[in-house]
Amino acid sequence: MISFNESRYQWYQCNSEQASAQPGVKLTKFIRKKKKKTEKEITMGGSESTPQTKTPPAEFDKSWRETPWDKKELLEKELKELKLSDSKVKYIRILLAGEVGAGKSSFINSVNSVFQRRITTEALVDNAGASGISFTRTYSTYYIRNGQSVLPFVFNDIMGLESGESRGAHQEDIAKAVEGLLKEGHNFNPTASAKNDCKSETNLEDLTNCLVYVIAADKVSMMDDDVFRKMRYIRQKASSLGIPQAVIMTRVDEVCPLVKENLRHIYHSKKIKDKMQECSNSVGVPVSHIFPVKNYHEEIDTKNDMDVLILRALKHIVLTADDLVYRRKSGSEKC
Numbered sequence: 001m002i003s004f005n006e007s008r009y010q011w012y013q014c015n016s017e018q019a020s021a022q023p024g025v026k027l028t029k030f031i032r033k034k035k036k037k038t039e040k041e042i043t044m045g046g047s048e049s050t051p052q053t054k055t056p057p058a059e060f061d062k063s064w065r066e067t068p069w070d071k072k073e074l075l076e077k078e079l080k081e082l083k084l085s086d087s088k089v090k091y092i093r094i095l096l097a098g099e100v101g102a103g104k105s106s107f108i109n110s111v112n113s114v115f116q117r118r119i120t121t122e123a124l125v126d127n128a129g130a131s132g133i134s135f136t137r138t139y140s141t142y143y144i145r146n147g148q149s150v151l152p153f154v155f156n157d158i159m160g161l162e163s164g165e166s167r168g169a170h171q172e173d174i175a176k177a178v179e180g181l182l183k184e185g186h187n188f189n190p191t192a193s194a195k196n197d198c199k200s201e202t203n204l205e206d207l208t209n210c211l212v213y214v215i216a217a218d219k220v221s222m223m224d225d226d227v228f229r230k231m232r233y234i235r236q237k238a239s240s241l242g243i244p245q246a247v248i249m250t251r252v253d254e255v256c257p258l259v260k261e262n263l264r265h266i267y268h269s270k271k272i273k274d275k276m277q278e279c280s281n282s283v284g285v286p287v288s289h290i291f292p293v294k295n296y297h298e299e300i301d302t303k304n305d306m307d308v309l310i311l312r313a314l315k316h317i318v319l320t321a322d323d324l325v326y327r328r329k330s331g332s333e334k335c
């Protein structure tokens with residue numbers, strides 16, 4: 001049996017086509033109109049038997065986070081022209097960690113696709129959810145091309161985390177990667193940590209500047225405690241080194257039909273906000289550092305709204321990472 005709340009949410013979902021054709025102000029009007037009608041039904045004892053209490057709406061009237069939908073070019077320009085705080089640092093290194101099939105490799109491809117303005121698949125992707133075994137097995141650095149040069153930030157893709165001691169990436173290996181001690185090309189072995197593939201000391205180029213947890217919105221509720229325990233272990237390591245952290249919440253299209261129809265509803269969707277809160281509670285990263293995105297996964301051309309969400313997230317990540325570059329530079333100057 002479905003509850004009144006559920007049936008009402010489904011009702012909104014069913015009407016999402018009508019709403020999605022009219023984002024922004026029109027969406028607000030649409031919700032208000034439907035809300036009035038439903039409230040009237042409640043007071044008149046209309047369509048449902050005798051509900052006594054008002055239920056909160058499934059969508060927010062107003063977008064709760066400003067999003068520069070029409071400023072893609074500006075975001076892109078800011079990132080392309082970014083000057084790092086320390087001229088000795090060539091790249092900001094962004095390490096992606098998360099459960100198997102969360103969309104880590106897809107996020108790297110999506111960022112690259114935004115800048116190339118075409119769909120790219122350098123980091124190989126698989127429908128890992130089906131097998132439950134990580135498709136990415138090697139520790140690799142991905143550069144983002146900008147014409148003949150490369151942009152000043154790179155991504156490190158790693159094997160996904162799984163529950164169980166001898167499954168998925170070893171938490172110690174990821175901790176080593178956070179410290180910049182894991183050798184490029186390391187092949188992850190779930191049953192043994194990477195002692196032989198570790199450097200004894202790190203250099204400026206290899207240090208991680210931002211740790212990004214990639215979490216799938218449609219899977220966060222089902223994630224095993226063991227995976228969160230491993231994430232917290234890595235988080236402790238990163239925090240002890242002062243490394244900033246953020247969450248990329250992928251697969252938003254899989255949890256909210258309104259968002260699937262039109263990405264501009266993302267910060268109107270209560271479901272998406274609930275999922276962001278769930279990520280925050282589970283990993284410990286505040287909601288202000290959580291960015292919902294839809295990765296390129298079935299498209300054949302890039303799209304403005306997908307690009308804007310990806311670039312907005314990336315800008316936050318790169319700028320907080322550059323703060324660390326600045327702190328490290330000022331720290332070494334004082335020594």
Ligand SMILES: Nc1nc2c(ncn2[C@@H]2O[C@H](COP(=O)(O)OP(=O)(O)OP(=O)(O)O)[C@@H](O)[C@H]2O)c(=O)[nH]1
Binds near residue numbers: 250
């Ligand atoms: N619908 C949807 N599917 C996505 C999204 N992001 C990734 N996927 C799909 O999710 C599956 C897993 O994506 P990957 O990028 O391989 O995930 P991963 O975290 O790199 O996985 P491992 O390397 O196996 O640990 C693929 O089938 C992707 O196409 C998204 O935003 N929306």
Ligand SMILES: [Mg+2]
Binds near residue numbers: 105106135157158
């Ligand atoms: Mg992968």
